[in-house]
Amino acid sequence: MATPVTTESYGPTSKAATMAVFGLFLRELATRARILVLSSLGLLMVLLGLVARFSDDGEEIELTMLIALGLGIIAPIISLVMASATIGERRADQSLVYLWLRPIPFWTIAVGAGAAAITVAMPIVLVSLGLSVLVSGEYQLFVPALIAGFLAVVGYTGIFLPLGALLKRSFLVGLGYILIWESLLSQLGNFFEQLSILSYSASIVVNATDVVTSSGGRSTPSSTVIPPLVLLGGIAITVRFLNRREID
Amino acid sequence: MTAVIEATNVAKGWGSTHVLTDLTFSVGTGLTGLLGSNGAGKTTLIKMVLGLHDRDQGNLLVLGTDPEEAGPELRMRIGFAPEHHHLPEDVNAADLVRHIAELHGIPKQIATERASDMLWEVGLGEERFRPIGTMSTGQRQRVKLAQAIAHDPSLVVLDEPTDGLDPVQRDEMLGLIRRIGSEFGIDMLLSSHRLVEVEQVCDNVVIIGDGIVKRSGALSDLSGADLGYIVSVDDKSDELAAQLRTAGYDVNITIDGDVLVNGDQAALAVRNVVATLGVGIRRFETRRVTLEDVYLAEASETGAA
């Protein structure tokens, strides 16, 4: 005869669950091939620092490249590759069930995945932005570039984490978002610009210089606060997804 | 009669692992079942037959040619259906089968005709212009079979052709395979985990394990030997066993509680004892060696899983 089941039996602590999910995704993301390919993208950024070094308008050139390539392409693409490869990839290959069917709150899955994506994306982005500035010799941009890169990764992860969970073709949609929405629509005017992560991260570097550009235009406080809020929102949407959607 | 596949001392390994150490067998015409535990090297053998892996040593002749030396020419005359169910989702069945037939040297128009013919043969006539992505597992298995036979091969290799099918679909598939093998006169090598299935359709079997051929030959030679009678009664099987034993018969009781009797005139004795006990006979028949007995005996000899 079976012994009774008690309703007290429950899962791990939320901290243990988050750490376990984080560890899983960290290892899945940090493959050598992925890091090499993405680092080579970062290497471009560093090479462009050389261009700035040999130019007369070093600061302006480095600033433009930081914004157009570093914050506009490299940071979002690396964040996209990482964030959409967590829950999204697991949903696509139907192995998400091995996390979903555990006695853990859904937020631990979303937070663990987001943290892993940020942990892998951040060093690549920060190193390439930082090295680029050092190579260019425009040292006054060093700290703002790092802060901007940090905020960019945080903000984009907030967008691409739920995107990966919600959409099947998240990589292509994400690429379209980066190349079309962020790069083009955000130049349509102040209103649209507020809706792009790039305007906030760019403002950090722009506000740190005297250069007048078309990018940026957000205040430093709002630029610091909005990307983390986007991340929180993204995690909330991901949790909602895990709660509502059916899992294969 | 020439052998369809003839292997002599074939060995194959990767690095330090020896998957096949010494394989010698000969496969005649008809349907041949290829059996072996997971990891025994069935897939490796199939790939060598197709000329996709080079062997480390030994001789292998498929349809009279060495697959290592004339792979492309040989594969022209072989049909193959892989184990996996992945097929291009957005291609329709007729296009896929025609394409594969064309690759095997059939001129375009004839390939188109034959693709249509074969899809009717496997029961997908009306679905032949549907994208494969909209098809069920059972239908995909049939598409796989159709593409393997559309180019009129001399040998067809089927890897787990009934995987994922429900009992009704499975019987239909086995019927098809049997028909293609006998009526169409195409020799077949069929790898399967379902011994019952192999017993149902195959003429010959090859059992591999531990890198060698454990048993091979005609199915009728390997199995079918008489082991006495097996009786299942609705009550008092212990008493039945006891009385038969007293009468001098060799009696065993199976794990299912059935009585296994062996000896002279056993059937008569069973009839009489059952009548005396007044119990009902659920089942009573000769117990023959099944393919499962043969297979499990080979597997347990080595204890390998």
Place this chain on the structure above:
Amino acid sequence: MSQAIIHDQGYRRFEGERRGVAASMWSLVVHAIQRALGIKRQFRSKVMPLIVFAIVYLTAVIFVGLAFFLKSFDIGDAGFSYGDFASTSGFAVLLFIAFAAPEVICTDRKSGMLSLYLASPLTRTTYLAAKALGVFLILLTVTLGPQLVLLFGYTMAGTGPGGVDKFIEAFVRAVLAGSVGALMPTALSIGISSVTPKRAFASAGIAVGLLASNGVIHGLTSSEGADIDARLGVLNLFYVPIELAVRILGERNDVAPWNELATGWLVLANAVWTLIFGAMAWFAYQRVSVDR
């Protein structure tokens, strides 16, 4: 009334002669082209090739139309030369480069077709060669096709090469230039596509790779005040084939680094890149496992 017959509907053997391996390869080439152009597939798959065709052929037709209207115009002065066209259509061609090879290569690995192909008379090498030829021919439709439209159009409009021998020379140049424009990109896109079964990743890799190398090298070599060797231009994966095509058409881009880069370097760059990416694909495909 004829005699009644019940025909045997049983299995028919194929008694004819089988075609050889070359024919098998050719049917794979045709299949690849059909697949990339969306032939025999839903409308969704046709959108991308249609857009690219529309861009390049419409442009060519407009050039020709203008030539008809302005009888006296000099195509070179007006910026409507063959070389100009090769340069400006580069970005439309890029769309095709990033799309065609992943479509015909990556999908086979994901959809399990590769295991069927390798069980056919094809080998890993002949499979890859057939696919490469397919991609090359697809790219020719946008690198060579419009050039021929221009050539015939201009000739009919009276602004083309004068005389039969000049026409033949222009024709040969167009064919050579179109082939050069398609060759290195074929190798590059197949090389990159051979490392991943994911079509989106391959497409993104090709597009980002081409655009980024163009951006960086262009930025480096054209920035004022910077003293950078023009030979760095050979690293511009996007423009190396285009510039060579332009030169075969008898023209030359007059901007850095191309104005200072010798044609020999361009030929070498095209050859070396083609070999590198070709080898990359070949090695990847010798190793790819076909469990699917």
Place this chain on the structure above:
Amino acid sequence: MTDLIPPTGEPVTVPMVQFEGVSKFFGELVAVSDVTFTIGEGVTALLGPNGAGKSTVLRMLTGQAKPSKGSVRIFGFDPRQDRRVPRMIGVAPQQEQLFETQTAYEFVHLAAVLQGLDDPEAATNKALDLVELDIDRTRPLSTYSKGMRQRVKLAQAIVHDPWIVVLDEPLTGLDPRQRLSMIGLLQRLGDSGRCVVVSSHILDEVERMGSQVLVIAKGRLAAEGNFHEIRELMNDRPHEIEIRSDKPRRLAVGFLDSGLVHSVRLHDSSVIVETNDVVKFARTIAPQAIAIDASVDAVVPLNDDLESVFRYLVGQ
């Protein structure tokens, strides 16, 4: 029925698995229609043709899918709402994909950690031993064959010793020996009071498990219970029994006279009878044969196996 102890208060008796009027629609398509059943301890096989709704039923049981109508309860809890349910069930889904970069040990260990086990290492080793997977700790799951994956899936499903084990097609891809040991393991789980729900197509093996069955056909519940008992209930479908003998003709006459048989078919050395009262008939065979001095060389029921029952129930 199993007792459930709430944190405070008296134990209550609840069914382990309960479906009440459950339907599932995908748009216009009805996958499962108004299904009601309970499942208790022991092995229960979920049978049905492909596409009949088996996987949908299992996915609603585990909470992965939401019923469009009706309610699913696991020990009285709603598996879509209550995150305690995953602690009580272990699931081996049909799909083959695992976390491919992990090793089998890491994969099962992660399951143990996420279940909140006190000693995940010991639980992992025990589960891997139970499924007889000799693991190579350095080998990633991406290199695993179908049969090995099946065993890894089972290991992660039982690592926390759950009350309910749900397995979707656990026998496919296993070789005959592995199948036997898997069946043995499931039977032991069932005998120890666990509720084991298995969907399978391999009916002769399911029959060997001697389990309860739940037959789903066309989205509806076609039958439930022990399959021999289900067979007995199918009165409109007579049992066919073949009796081999040296005097089949005279036996046939005797059987017809007994009134238990309503048709016989004669062959050279056998007679096939149709009867509705198989229990009574079984007792008359031997005495009848003795009365006319006929031999009984074999008695074989022709449509009593699970496969025949299944075909009849699913109407094919």
